[in-house]
Amino acid sequence: MDILESFLVGTASTIVGGIVLAVFFFWVREKCFGVADVTGKWHFNMITEKTAYNPYKGMELRYICVVWREGNHLYGSVEKVYEKSSTGEREYVGKNRSRGKLTGAYEKNYFSKDRVHIHISEQGTGRESTNYFTLTVKKQLLGGKFCSFVADQEGTSSWQREPF
Template structure:
């Protein structure tokens, strides 16, 4: 009787664990998959308020290339242009761009 109950409980625990693992896998991989961020991105940094007045109203544009593998994210980018509220616009030449790396 004791051995029979032990085997029943052990088998139930193993089957329950397997069922929960399968359910978790389906939810995690199929229903809510991770987003892939690989590709070219454009970002804008907008400075609205600052104590340094020449930067107030400045928008800086960046072009970023990302590589997303599993839980790792890496990439490079560069500052490509800037624009001010007063109409000033400057596009940086390729060899004079500020670069960044992730």
């Protein structure tokens, strides 16, 4: 009986210890290495650094958007609210705002910062435009590079929760 009793006690303690470790590692993974909350309202800008059309160099565009996440997929909509270019500054209000659709993916990294890849298809006044972003997640901020089919633009983009 002593051998059977010690076997059962050893087996039970191993099972309980395994369950406790599994719960602990799950908790650590979710709390310390969980996916950042990118869902909600964002304000972002795009500053053109390189372009095939010189008047766009240095141009700043600002947008407001809503993003929601389903698994690692991102969806949303955007509206252009501001432009500063060689022709001056403009704020867009109401019907003057151009709208667009956002799709993307959340890239979870354990040994470096998480990234998001975003594609925005915007219905502008003259034509539809395409913008692609690769952004690094920094808690409540996103930042990185963008490229656009409009005049082969490339530059930087900053995303934040509060308006600029």
